[in-house]
Amino acid sequence: MKKHNFNAGPSILPQEAIEETAKAVLNFNGSGLSLLEVSHRGKDFDAVMIEATSMMKELLEIPEGYSVVFLGGGASLQFCMVPFNLLHKKAAYLNTGTWAGKALKEARGFGEVVEVASSKEANFSFIPKNYDIPADADYFHITTNNTIFGTEIRTDLTSPVPLVADMSSDILSRPVDVSKYGLIYGGAQKNLSCAGVTFVIVKNSLLGKVDRHIPSMLDYRIHIDNGSMFNTPPVLPVFTALQTMKWIKAQGGTKAMEKRNLAKASLLYNEIDRNPLFKGTAAVEDRSVMNVCFVMNEGYEELEKSFMEFAQSKGMVGIKGHRSVGGFRASIYNAMPLESVQALVDTMKEFEKKQ
Numbered sequence: 435m436k437k438h439n440f441n442a443g444p445s446i447l448p449q450e451a452i453e454e455t456a457k458a459v460l461n462f463n464g465s466g467l468s469l470l471e472v473s474h475r476g477k478d479f480d481a482v483m484i485e486a487t488s489m490m491k492e493l494l495e496i497p498e499g500y501s502v503v504f505l506g507g508g509a510s511l512q513f514c515m516v517p518f519n520l521l522h523k524k525a526a527y528l529n530t531g532t533w534a535g536k537a538l539k540e541a542r543g544f545g546e547v548v549e550v551a552s553s554k555e556a557n558f559s560f561i562p563k564n565y566d567i568p569a570d571a572d573y574f575h576i577t578t579n580n581t582i583f584g585t586e587i588r589t590d591l592t593s594p595v596p597l598v599a600d601m602s603s604d605i606l607s608r609p610v611d612v613s614k615y616g617l618i619y620g621g622a623q624k625n626l627s628c629a630g631v632t633f634v635i636v637k638n639s640l641l642g643k644v645d646r647h648i649p650s651m652l653d654y655r656i657h658i659d660n661g662s663m664f665n666t667p668p669v670l671p672v673f674t675a676l677q678t679m680k681w682i683k684a685q686g687g688t689k690a691m692e693k694r695n696l697a698k699a700s701l702l703y704n705e706i707d708r709n710p711l712f713k714g715t716a717a718v719e720d721r722s723v724m725n726v727c728f729v730m731n732e733g734y735e736e737l738e739k740s741f742m743e744f745a746q747s748k749g750m751v752g753i754k755g756h757r758s759v760g761g762f763r764a765s766i767y768n769a770m771p772l773e774s775v776q777a778l779v780d781t782m783k784e785f786e787k788k789q
């Protein structure tokens with residue numbers, strides 16, 4: 435039976451990216467050697483790193499004055515690397531979920547941290563709108579897509595201080611005006627690659643301003659100066675990221691991704707709103723285009739297990755909601771085809787008829 439992969443992360447990748455990776459693992463560039471057993475400083479891999487960096491710049495139309503690096507450590511390492519490099523005295527954070535909260539907590543070790551707003555009281559079901567960003571903050575940190583709670587900031591905010599964004603789960607899902615950000619980072623395993631690589635896009639002029647000693651491995655400048663090759667980079671995930679970006683380009687780039695993603699999301703949200711058995715958990719205006727969270731509607735709560743089993747029997751994988759929300763979460767990242775979302779919608783309709 436065909437499997438429909440709604441996993442939250444690591445998650446679905448374009449079939450082309452998986453196949454190209456598999457080929458390179460067996461025979462990289464016709465060298466007769468595996469991608470797994472060649473030097474990261476050899477010309478074949480060097481070309482991959484250079485192309486991955488320039489492809490990210492091309493797809494996001496990154497302006498002059500910004501650098502792109504691929505690092506290890508996951509988005510979680512960025513929670514500390516960002517304040518290490520950028521926080522002199524004070525930073526502002528918008529608390530929109532578990533990941534945003536972890537980023538905020540980590541920054542507390544480096545200076546004063548102001549939580550400008552939080553939707554914690556409402557179990558992070560919406561994005562706070564009216565808040566003040568202190569003008570003397572070194573940066574303002576947001577999480578554009580809240581993977582666990584299914585809310586998303588889908589516009590590029592205007593901030594009086596450098597804007598730092600965790601885009602782990604919505605990178606390349608829409609065009610982004612990079613000039614409005616000081617730094618963008620994310621773990622690749624949601625929307626870009628397999629686990630193991632982290633992307634960072636940073637405005638060069640923000641670096642080199644803090645007084646503290648920054649260990650080499652945590653210093654963005656060291657990684658920029660060494661073209662993401664200060665130490666051995668995660669070669670396989672970088673290779674796969676490049677294949678995903680080539681696929682995105684072939685589909686028509688971030689504009690085409692956005693169109694596709696909006697079509698998938700509205701198909702699924704329309705069914706959630708129409709089907710009396712289900713209801714969405716996120717405020718309608720803040721609904722994520724990437725992670726669709728829903729629960730059984732009032733009066734139908736006891737059907738949760740039975741719908742889960744029914745969906746599994748239809749090939750749906752990974753739709754169990756995160757324990758902090760319960761119910762269901764369908765992650766419909768860039769690589770997810772419309773047909774799989776349609777299959778989930780058909781399953782919901784069929785389940786409704788059975789009741």
Ligand SMILES: *Cc1c(COP(=O)(O)O)cnc(C)c1O
Pocket residue numbers: 443507508509510511533577579580581600601602603620621622624
């Ligand atoms: C998954 C996720 C993280 C954590 O990423 P790691 O690479 O596991 O550290 C951080 N932020 C967001 C928004 C995520 O979805």
